[in-house]
Amino acid sequence: MSTFQSLGLRKELMKAIEDLGFEQPTPVQEKAIPALLASKSDLIAYAQTGTGKTAAFSLPIIQQIDEKSKHIQALVLNPTRELCLQTSNEIRKFIKHLPSVDIISVYGGDPKEKQLRQLRKGAQIIVGTPGRVHDFIRSNKLKLGQLETLVLDEADEMLTMGFKDDLDAILIATPEEKQTLLFSATMPKDIQKIVRKYMDDPITVNAGTENISAENIEHTYTVVKARDKYLALKRFADYHPDIYGIVFCRTRRDTKDIADKLMQDGYSADALHGDLSQAQREHVMKRFRARQIQILVATDVAARGIDINNLTHVIHFHLPDQNEAYIHRSGRTGRAGNSGVSIALLNTREKNKVRMLEKMIGKKMIQKPVPNGKEICAQQLLSFIDRIEEVKVEEAEIEPYLAGINSKLEHLSKEELTKRIVSMEFNRFLEYYQDAPDLNVSASGKRGEKRSGRPEFARFYINIGKRDNITPKDLIKLLNRNMEGHNFDIGEIDLLRNFSFFEIDKEYQSRLLKAFKNVDYKGRPVTVEVTDKPKRSGGSKFPKKRKKKPHRKGRSKRRD
Numbered sequence: 001m002s003t004f005q006s007l008g009l010r011k012e013l014m015k016a017i018e019d020l021g022f023e024q025p026t027p028v029q030e031k032a033i034p035a036l037l038a039s040k041s042d043l044i045a046y047a048q049t050g051t052g053k054t055a056a057f058s059l060p061i062i063q064q065i066d067e068k069s070k071h072i073q074a075l076v077l078n079p080t081r082e083l084c085l086q087t088s089n090e091i092r093k094f095i096k097h098l099p100s101v102d103i104i105s106v107y108g109g110d111p112k113e114k115q116l117r118q119l120r121k122g123a124q125i126i127v128g129t130p131g132r133v134h135d136f137i138r139s140n141k142l143k144l145g146q147l148e149t150l151v152l153d154e155a156d157e158m159l160t161m162g163f164k165d166d167l168d169a170i171l172i173a174t175p176e177e178k179q180t181l182l183f184s185a186t187m188p189k190d191i192q193k194i195v196r197k198y199m200d201d202p203i204t205v206n207a208g209t210e211n212i213s214a215e216n217i218e219h220t221y222t223v224v225k226a227r228d229k230y231l232a233l234k235r236f237a238d239y240h241p242d243i244y245g246i247v248f249c250r251t252r253r254d255t256k257d258i259a260d261k262l263m264q265d266g267y268s269a270d271a272l273h274g275d276l277s278q279a280q281r282e283h284v285m286k287r288f289r290a291r292q293i294q295i296l297v298a299t300d301v302a303a304r305g306i307d308i309n310n311l312t313h314v315i316h317f318h319l320p321d322q323n324e325a326y327i328h329r330s331g332r333t334g335r336a337g338n339s340g341v342s343i344a345l346l347n348t349r350e351k352n353k354v355r356m357l358e359k360m361i362g363k364k365m366i367q368k369p370v371p372n373g374k375e376i377c378a379q380q381l382l383s384f385i386d387r388i389e390e391v392k393v394e395e396a397e398i399e400p401y402l403a404g405i406n407s408k409l410e411h412l413s414k415e416e417l418t419k420r421i422v423s424m425e426f427n428r429f430l431e432y433y434q435d436a437p438d439l440n441v442s443a444s445g446k447r448g449e450k451r452s453g454r455p456e457f458a459r460f461y462i463n464i465g466k467r468d469n470i471t472p473k474d475l476i477k478l479l480n481r482n483m484e485g486h487n488f489d490i491g492e493i494d495l496l497r498n499f500s501f502f503e504i505d506k507e508y509q510s511r512l513l514k515a516f517k518n519v520d521y522k523g524r525p526v527t528v529e530v531t532d533k534p535k536r537s538g539g540s541k542f543p544k545k546r547k548k549k550p551h552r553k554g555r556s557k558r559r560d
């Protein structure tokens, strides 16, 4: 393993690196920096955000800049405004001790006038998005005649975002003898075309895989029924109480829906998608960075450029349309020496995609079952104990109450007290998960529980009937209202004059009885009891149509 000292960087850069606290070069820096200092060759690096690639290309660029001249010597192209800002901020830290080196960022979405004013003042390094850079080249505002180095950063992302024409135009507008550096996590065909067309015998540096498939990312998948994906997501979130991760969805709508549901279910979550204004987006990101949000639900496009090094999980709620995006998503975790877990939530039809993904990442994916209630309760208990150990005690604030509290709890032994405190937290989860079904799908494609398409139903008596003017729809509403948070199946409903019968998924039996302990219907106290009274045979006045479709969903939003 080499050191920064051995790379041959000038003292002002070494000082900046020291200020930043970088101790050792990352693999891509170790390979690219000496190569770029030694020759003006073109270079291709397989590397994505998180590998230290910004320093890998910018340190050699800065070292070789002619400080006395103010003409543009290096142009770095990034796919998004966010990445432009990140890259230029990083470069600004490297040029901290070189006051004559200047950098300007130009990107869409900001008024052109301010950027043009800066351009008129001159700078040696420009960081920009392809659209805005091309725009300025076309209007003759950006003169690249003396450009020495062009960096295509996150080249694959720039192409996916539709910048191909802008890139072509920029590549044509820059001097032929310039040095071109291409950084990309993946090398799809269009990138290979760019390489063939515009690059000259490039050196290849392969460091991106370090962040993609190396030991620090565990690639896992789970197979569940499509309708159980959300429940499985919550199980994983409950199983990892300290989760700090991104849940990827395919569309803005799904992103919004899932984030909303998670928030309603009491999780610390929010959504990041293309319908947000820049200010809203920044607000969400600020909270996520500060860990005020634990789970960020995002689309691939919206999550581009998220630069957080300590995410514990990346969850693929939907697999991306393009396989390469799987690599980009997963690489958001396991960065900067941390370990991370990627969980792909697959429905039964998507299971065959595992092979393809494995081929792409060059690594086996581990099938992980959805945690069951018992496992979750155990994890939550451990986490609670950790929190008790770590909680900051505000001695002065709590002092005035302590004498009273101690005398009230005096009769309890330490063991008894511990049991009670722990139960306060534990009971909540125990109760919630007591009837939790096994969401895992067996080899035969069924849920791991006893069900076979139609759940096992329990039959209930309810003291409300037609004389209360109740319809089956009203009864379903009543069940849903009082069983909020449970996604249960409803079976047959039998309305009689003074009372009725209904069926629901047997797994929810005890929860239903609990939920109906204190319920009124139109001012009358409701009684619900389990009944083994058989269904009426024949002569039922219940509409035939409904009997043919005996089970519908309890449509509630909260927990399973």
Ligand code: AMP
Pocket (backbone or CB within 6 Å): 021, 022, 023, 024, 025, 026, 029, 048, 049, 050, 051, 052, 053, 054, 055, 090, 307, 336
């Ligand atoms: P990048 O891949 O350029 O987006 O860098 C990811 C993060 O790693 C940034 O926050 C850098 O400041 C940080 N970083 C870059 N190089 C090193 C290094 N050698 N040691 C520690 N952190 C680094």
